[in-house]
Amino acid sequence: MMKKYTFFALLFLTTYGLFAQVGIGTTSPTTDLDINGSIRVRDLGSGTLVSDANGNVTVGPKLFSLGKVASDGTAIKISGATVTRVDKGDYKITFATEMADANYIVMLNMIDCGGACDGNGSYDDPGIGYYGQTKNEFYVNIGDSDNGNSGKKDIDLEFMFMVYDF
Incomplete structure (x- = not known):
């Protein structure tokens, strides 16, 4: 019986982890990462953020x-x-x-x-x-x-x- 509970607990945690949405400053995120507030990226530098076709963000001119x-x-x-x-x-x-x-x-x-x-x-x-x-x-x-x-x-x-x- 214990093996059955362990299996379902691991299945739940794995599934939840794969499809979870993370919210910072919100208790109901609507996308993979939902931030309600200011953002700071320490190593980003100065410039305009641009993303490529794959969603990779870089600093542009x-x-x-x-x-x-x-x-x-x-x-x-x-x-x-x-x-x-x-x-x-x-x-x-x-x-x-x-x-x-x-x-x-x-x-x-x-x-x-x-x-x-x-x-x-x-x-x-x-x-x-x-x-x-x-x-x-x-x-x-x-x-x-x-x-x-x-x-x-x-x-x-x-x-x-x-x-x-x-």
């Missing part, structure tokens, strides 16, 4: 700063940096915290002005680029290069930026 800037250089929305209009078509982005090095990734985009960037159609092909990249700042230049025989002309346009590091 960190979004360091981003912003939407009006043509006059005022920040419409910004995080992790400040912006200053240097002169026509040139803007300085200064980080709130110094980067580890000057090899971060800068992504830029500008508003589509529909072929009439200055209001009268003379600047129809604007371009955007960055220069002067340091650990503390970088500069943005916006200009129109499609002006016949003349060189590039700087213009003020609304733009957006994102800075990633890894």
Whole structure:
């Protein structure tokens, strides 16, 4: 009789262990691991958590700063940096915290002005680029290069930026 009880006890514990759900901060977990509260992983480091097709979690590139800037250089929305209009078509982005090095990734985009960037159609092909990249700042230049025989002309346009590091 004792062997029978032992067998059923082991069967119950084994089955329960295989299909159990663990809850931290909850008495009724709804998935394999259900956490109600903050989480801390001591050896994770800094960055964005990303998972692959198999559900393996790793730390991906960190979004360091981003912003939407009006043509006059005022920040419409910004995080992790400040912006200053240097002169026509040139803007300085200064980080709130110094980067580890000057090899971060800068992504830029500008508003589509529909072929009439200055209001009268003379600047129809604007371009955007960055220069002067340091650990503390970088500069943005916006200009129109499609002006016949003349060189590039700087213009003020609304733009957006994102800075990633890894």
